[in-house]
Structure formats: C-alpha cells, structure tokens
Amino acid sequence: xxxxxxxxxxxxxxxxxxxxxxxxxxxxxxxxxxxxxxxxxxxxxxxxxxxxxxxxxxxxxxxxxxxxxxxxxxxxxxxxxxxxxxxxxxxxxxxxxxxxxxxxxxxxxxxxxxxxxxxxxxxxxxxxxxxxxxxxxxxxxxxxxxxxxx
Numbered sequence: 001x002x003x004x005x006x007x008x009x010x011x012x013x014x015x016x017x018x019x020x021x022x023x024x025x026x027x028x029x030x031x032x033x034x035x036x037x038x039x040x041x042x043x044x045x046x047x048x049x050x051x052x053x054x055x056x057x058x059x060x061x062x063x064x065x066x067x068x069x070x071x072x073x074x075x076x077x078x079x080x081x082x083x084x085x086x087x088x089x090x091x092x093x094x095x096x097x098x099x100x101x102x103x104x105x106x107x108x109x110x111x112x113x114x115x116x117x118x119x120x121x122x123x124x125x126x127x128x129x130x131x132x133x134x135x136x137x138x139x140x141x142x143x144x145x146x147x148x149x150x
Contacts, residue, residue: 007133010143015128022086022124026093034097047095051116054088057081058123062130075134082127089120 042050061081068074095101096113103109136143 008143011132019125026090030093030097033094055119055123078131082131085124085127
C-alpha cells in the first residue's frame with residue numbers, strides 16, 4: 001500500500017496489538033453505551049457512508065504520504081488519519097449495537113456490516129503501521145526485530 005518504503009516488523013507487531021486494543025475498547029464502549037442508552041450513535045446510513053469515506057481517506061492518505069519528502073509533515077498527516085480511524089471505530093461499534101440497526105429480512109445485511117467492520121479494521125491497522133514507521137524514522141531509531149531478541 002505504501003510503495004516507497006517498507007515498515008519495520010516491530011511496527012507491524014505494535015500495530016496489531018494497538019488495533020486489537022482499540023477494537024476491544026470499542027466493543028466495551030458499544031455494549032456500555034447501548035445498556036445506558038447514551039453514547040456516540042450515528043444512523044445506519046451515516047455508518048455506511050463514513051466507513052467507506054474513512055477507508056478511502058486513510059488508504060489514499062498513506063499513498064500520498066509515501067511520496068512526501070519531509071517526514072515531519074508525513075507523521076502529522078498520518079497521525080490525523082489514525083486519530084480519525086480511532087474515533088470512528090468507537091462510534092461504529094456503538095452504532096452497530098444500537099437496537100433496530102440491522103435489517104432482519106435480507107441476509108446480505110450482516111455481510112455488508114461485516115465488510116464495513118473489516119474496512120474500519122484495515123484502515124485503523126494501516127494507519128498504525130505507517131504512523132509508527134514514520135515515528136521510528138523521525139526518532140532515527142534503527143529498529144529491527146532481531147535486535148530485540150539479542
């Protein structure tokens with residue numbers, strides 16, 4: 001997805017951990033928000049629309065950041081994309097737990113929501129990967145997985 005550079009393996013591992021932590025937080029928040037009938041709920045239409053928009057924004061943002069010459073601008077831009085993905089994953093989890101969110105007649109509805117959840121997961125993960133990779137580059141850390149196990 002980012003053709004100009006490669007992320008270090010430690011960045012991939014950190015990103016997996018952070019992504020699952022945020023997904024767990026969003027799941028807990030979604031369950032608590034529905035139980036208390038308060039929370040960051042959006043309509044079904046807006047969930048579908050914003051899931052697609054944030055995925056496209058994050059994907060193309062990462063590709064554009066690959067061509068930037070200044071790493072400080074790249075890091076800030078990637079941090080904004082990752083923050084947007086973080087916030088929306090929490091809103092998405094609360095919204096899909098809302099009563100009457102799903103249409104029960106068509107079977108494809110659960111497939112659609114599953115695909116949107118995958119898009120959010122992927123955008124969040126890729127945001128973390130390239131944000132941590134650019135952070136390592138800013139800090140001028142030569143992080144290798146083999147160096148950690150020595």
